[in-house]
Amino acid sequence: MQTSEQTLNDILALAAAHFKVPREKLGPDDDFFKTLKIDSLQALDLLTKLENHFHVELPDYELQGVSDFRTLASRIQSRL
């Protein structure tokens, strides 16, 4: 199983690719709504991408209150 750090790095890379921003612009503690300039629906879109990549299923409410990549990574890691 991959480590939390690998999960976090994968998420940052996938988010950068999905929203077409340079990977180095994204930090683990960044607020993804602000850094990526996205709304909550686009965040749900990203979540679907991440689910497909990690082969997990996260209900919409898992994203409630989550706005930084590190917390998102921990939610995904707990289901791997």
Next chain:
Amino acid sequence: MLNLDQYNCLGAALRDALDRWPNETCLIESDRNREKSRLTYSDFKDLALPLARALQDADFRPGERAAIIMSNQSKWLVTAYAIFYCGGVVVPLDYKLTASEQLQLVAHSKAKVLITEYHLWRAMTQAPEFDNRAVKTVLVTEAPLRADLSGAFRWEEYRRKGDPVFESRSREDAACIVYSSGTGGRPKGCVLTHENYLEQCKALTAWYPFWPGVRYLSILPTNHAIDFMVGFIGPFVCGACVVHLRTLRPEFVRDAFVKYKITYVSLVPMVLKNLERGLRGKFDELSTVKRFLLNRMIGLNKAMTRRRANVKLSRKLLPQVHEAFGGELLALITGGAFVEPSTLQFFYDLGIPVVNGYGLTEAGTALTLNDLKPFRADTVGKPLPGVELRILNPDGERIGEVAAKSRTIMSHYLDEPELTAETIVDGWLLTGDLGRFDKNGHLQLFGRKKNMIVTEGGKNIYPEDIETVFDGLPVKESCVFAANYVWKAKALGQEMLVLVLRLEEGQEFGEALKNEIVSRNRRLPDFKRVQGYMVWNKDFPRTASMKIKRTILAEEIAGSVDRATVAEL
């Protein structure tokens, strides 16, 4: 549809609806690619009545309150009907609030019963405000088999045999208590009566009717006034069907239009903009020839529907666009916040009318709606039947505060007689919104008199409610304003919250302070966050009881600095 004039309460109207269309489908619930359930009006009744009986056996009495905190699903409506059947008052609460906020509103409403989802209940039991004696009966849905329910009952098992007693209510009795704001500061619980809902339903369906076979896609949260009316009461009293999605992910929402051949859907502006972005992206991918042909057909559709919408014709002219929406869509309904006219026009030009309106929780659901005769992207439409609107103290441009009188206006704010007296004066609801009528009787909105914002997601945010999160910041004092309240914009849109900081003598604004602000801001749900900050160099004016004189402070700030001084957070 049922003749609503003959009913005194929602429970009686819904009861007749269940008997009138027993074999029609009333609810479809879908989760991603899987349909979870499909209920006829008769199935709905079979689910709701044993629940009503169990509630009555648990001593739930007419006039008592029951809070519902659930995402959109069949159980939400089944539960609400069971509460109405018992003569109870429904308190619909937002499932997206934090557990602490939910507990605060449940306590404020004095609900005797709470019905919620298991994961929400689990979060509430772990919140510091949790008191297991506050609510007498708690029902939770979809709890895992061996879960610790902390005193709650399983919704799925909470039913009793035997006919419940139908408890009729009068038109003046409370039907729902809907919170328009106020989790941090002063909770504003709008007490809406059975009369309010019955009259609102009559007015809305006079312009936009439902009938058996109509399918309404319920995306807005059901606790929201619009979805409660258009995604529950309206379709049910007409024998129509409501489709619930347990996910709001865009790809599944798009699929639902096609899979269920949706007739109407209500959307907040944010979702509408997302749809527009998706469609524009698709159009950009077309080859030059196809794009040219599409533009020609859009131009033709525009010309032929200038005076009046003609969806049937538009479907023939732009079949691919309409098929992407399932081919049966009659209109998108939007409201709750400002919508860019260009977005409305984009959809109308494709032959998909967007019914734009204006309303507030205090007024039931809607006060005005676009009647599409002709379509106007620059207004929020005309007053609905039975609604009187006035512009108070108009200025030279005829712009003033919008006041409303209607049988749909709430009875009062719960336990707030002073606030009620300030808001409803001589039977007129003072909306706090600035507007004027054009020569065709359409209402145009021009901003707010109140210090508040309405997000693109349709949420009302009052700065006072979120200030507590910044209490204790290492500065002399701080407060939050709606930017358009300080710098009067005479326009809607571009709404943002601004944190105003007064630093200590000799204090510099540094990175540490900024990080502290960012970290505190993150404790708020994303839609409540402050987007900008500014440093103010004078002490805040205060009353004798040390409350900030907000109007004066806002005027002082606007008089000395420009909106451009607000730094992005």
